[in-house]
Structure formats: structure tokens, C-alpha cells
């Protein structure tokens with residue numbers, strides 16, 4: 001029987017993917033340790049719908065420990081697709097002593113899971129959630145998989161790249177089927193509360209000024225959550241160990257985004273500027289050609305439509 005293992009299943013992207021898989025009638029085992037990087041009640045809420053579905057099993061365990069517990073929930077004959085989304089996210093927290101959390105949850109956990117998958121066998125694919133943060137500050141844009149040398153600009157980016165390299169090694173040396181997807185700033189319903197749009201919308205609800213780090217001229221290639229989930233689903237059949245960008249289509253300055261948000265919320269939005277944070281890059285811009293060639297993937301949701309959906313979600317809470 002085919003089964004899906006989703007790590008980080010209670011997080012923003014993991015829970016949305018889990019809901020999609022269940023909707024498609026698939027059988028899902030989800031693992032999450034409910035780290036308190038942000039309010040764990042948000043994660044409980046994210047996963048509450050899935051928990052009502054008999055095709056879903058939740059395992060509340062730390063993936064940096066011995067992974068024998070996974071074997072209790074999976075038959076050796078189950079053909080497994082692993083979506084590895086568990087990580088310590090966030091660029092800004094990754095400095096100082098907090099870096100230990102990043103090396104553990106991003107590098108050690110990935111190596112642990114790869115080793116378990118390789119030893120277990122019957123893996124249809126291991127899909128790793130990589131990040132645009134691996135690119136750093138390249139001189140030439142857009143960021144293109146075979147042209148842009150990945151030189152991260154934050155400790156977070158260093159750990160995401162290290163883990164992506166580990167994934168590649170398990171394909172190159174052991175033939176483990178894998179794919180890595182480099183997500184570009186994901187937004188939409190369930191977006192993490194530390195991320196810009198969520199903070200902006202919450203501030204606008206209270207008529208408070210929006211806090212912008214830097215001068216607002218920085219650009220981001222925003223990617224709507226449903227497009228990311230679509231890319232993850234398509235990547236199930238891409239098993240050659242290729243790393244692909246998932247982004248493109250909505251590259252705008254932060255100031256433009258705030259203007260669009262004002263339009264969507266039909267209100268004037270005030271901005272309070274402060275200094276850029278360490279590790280923040282000036283621009284991200286994805287070439288999405290490889291993902292189109294390999295997966296047939298194309299982002300489809302406009303920034304305005306995506307923002308509307310995030311605003312409606314936050315309003316409904």
C-alpha cells in the first residue's frame with residue numbers, strides 16, 4: 001500500500017499539504033514535535049481537521065532521536081513517499097546560540113531521516129523542502145539552479161543548503177530517490193506569525209503602523225501556498241535527485257506589496273521603517289523554468305488574490 005510520511009505536519013506548509021493529501025484520499029502518517037518557535041495552539045489548530053480523518057495518524061515525536069518509532073506505524077511493505085518539511089524556519093533567529101537549534105532540526109534531522117529511509121527501503125520518493133535562502137546575494141538575477149552558485153547569507157541558509165546537499169548525496173551514492181524544492185517566500189492561509197504578511201495584516205487590523213525592516217525597496221518572489229502544495233504533489237514522481245526552484249510570478253518590492261495590501265483591505269496603511277536585520281537579503285527572484293520542465297509546474301495565484309485569501313483567513317480566526 002502506498003503511504004505518505006509528512007514531517008513538520010502541524011506547521012504552515014506541512015499541515016496544508018497533509019490536508020491536500022487526505023482530500024485526495026491518501027493515507028498519511030504525520031510527525032511533528034510541536035516546537036514552540038511560535039504558539040503551538042496555532043499548530044494544534046492547523047492539524048485539527050486532519051485529526052478527524054481516519055486516514056491520518058499523528059506522531060508527536062522529535063525526528064532528531066532514534067527513528068525506530070516510525071516502524072510501528074508503517075508496514076515494511078508500504079511504498080512510502082516522504083515529504084520532509086520539518087525544520088527550524090526563520091532567518092532572523094538563526095544567529096548566536098540559537099544556531100544549535102538550526103543545526104539539530106535542519107541538518108541532523110535530515111541526515112537521520114535519510115539514513116532511516118535508505119535502511120528501510122521501499123521509498124518511492126524523498127522530497128525535501130529547501131529554500132531560496134541557500135542562494136544568498138548573487139550578483140545576477142534571477143536565481144537559476146545551474147547558474148547561480150549557492151552562497152547563503154544567513155546561518156539558516158547554511159543549514160538548509162547543508163541538508164539539501166545531504167539529500168543529493170543519498171541519491172548520488174546510494175540511489176535513494178529524492179527531489180529538493182527550493183521554496184521562495186511562501187504566503188497564504190496558515191502562514192507563520194513571524195512572517196511579514198501575517199505581521200502586516202495583523203497590524204493593519206489594529207490600525208497600527210506596519211513594521212518594515214530596511215527601506216521597503218527589497219524584492220521578494222512571493223509564492224502562494226496552494227502553488228507550493230501543487231509543486232510538492234508534482235514532485236512525487238521526480239526521483240532523480242534534482243533541486244528545483246518553486247517561485248516566480250510575484251516578484252515585487254515590499255512597498256508594492258503593502259500598497260496591494262491597502263487595496264485589498266480597503267484602508268490606508270501606515271509604515272514604520274527600522275534597520276534591516278542581519279541575514280536579510282536585498283532580493284529574491286526565482287527562475288521557474290526547471291520546475292516547469294521537470295514537473296510541468298507554474299505558479300498560478302496572483303499576489304492580489306493570494307493576499308485576499310490570507311486576509312480572509314486571518315479575519316476568520
Ligand SMILES: NC(=O)c1ccc[n+]([C@@H]2O[C@H](COP(=O)([O-])OP(=O)(O)OC[C@H]3O[C@@H](n4cnc5c(N)ncnc54)[C@H](O)[C@@H]3O)[C@@H](O)[C@H]2O)c1
Pocket residue numbers: 007008009010011012013014031032033034035036037043061062063064084085086087088089104105109129130131132160182183184185186187192
Ligand atoms: N514558509 C516559507 O516561506 C518557507 C520558505 C522556504 C523554505 N521553507 C521550508 O519549508 C518547511 C516548512 O516551513 P513552514 O513555514 O511550514 O515552517 P513551520 O515552522 O510552520 O513548520 C515546521 C514544523 O516542523 C516541526 N519540527 C521542527 N523540528 C522538528 C523535529 N526535530 N522533529 C519533529 N518536528 C519538528 C515544527 O514543530 C513545525 O511545526 C521548512 O523546512 C522550511 O525551512 C519555508
